Amino acid sequence: MSDDKDDFELFRESVGGVRRIRSTRAEVERQRIRATPRMREADERRVVDELSEARPFDYELETGEELCWLRPGIQSRVLRRLRRGYWSVQDEIDLHQMNTEAATRSIRIFIDEALASGKRCIRVIHGKGLRSGPAGPRLKTVTARVLSRHPRVLAFASAPPTDGGTGAVYVLLKHSK
Numbered sequence: 001m002s003d004d005k006d007d008f009e010l011f012r013e014s015v016g017g018v019r020r021i022r023s024t025r026a027e028v029e030r031q032r033i034r035a036t037p038r039m040r041e042a043d044e045r046r047v048v049d050e051l052s053e054a055r056p057f058d059y060e061l062e063t064g065e066e067l068c069w070l071r072p073g074i075q076s077r078v079l080r081r082l083r084r085g086y087w088s089v090q091d092e093i094d095l096h097q098m099n100t101e102a103a104t105r106s107i108r109i110f111i112d113e114a115l116a117s118g119k120r121c122i123r124v125i126h127g128k129g130l131r132s133g134p135a136g137p138r139l140k141t142v143t144a145r146v147l148s149r150h151p152r153v154l155a156f157a158s159a160p161p162t163d164g165g166t167g168a169v170y171v172l173l174k175h176s177k
Helices: 002-015 038-051 076-083 100-116 138-149
Strands: 068-070 091-094 121-125 153-158 168-173
Touching: 068 076, 068 138, 076 153, 076 168, 091 100, 100 121, 100 138, 100 168, 138 153, 138 168
Parallel strands: 091 121
Antiparallel strands: 068 153, 121 168, 153 168
16 A cells, blocks of 8 residues: 555645636537438439329229329338328319310410419329220320329229219329429
């Protein structure tokens, strides 16, 4: 124990007198900056953009057949939620009594207006095509084709019976950031 005391005294002697330094600077707490993975986010956006190149909806439909389409790269639960009415319908268009050309133009204009006003979920009423004859439901086929080719449509599905059933579709639009 005496060796320890001698060492301590030797240290005190060699250090000499110590005085506290007082600072006039305010202590500032540094803000922690969270790292953002910008390159990964850019890669993910690029992948979504590449996957969003839609495969066109090019097959003939039967009267009463349900429509269901999901953009490649989008999770299947999005389609399930759309079919169950997870998103509230914010606007709708009725294509009854239109020819295929007028319906095509009307759908495109309607989608562009819905996107411009920030709407996320819309309904397109195309009818069931019961009086279309042997050609089948033309407006239904045109609706599916136009929607699947629009770059901002993520998914569409036939509405539940209370909202038009196979005569209408819910459409989920990609919101802009």
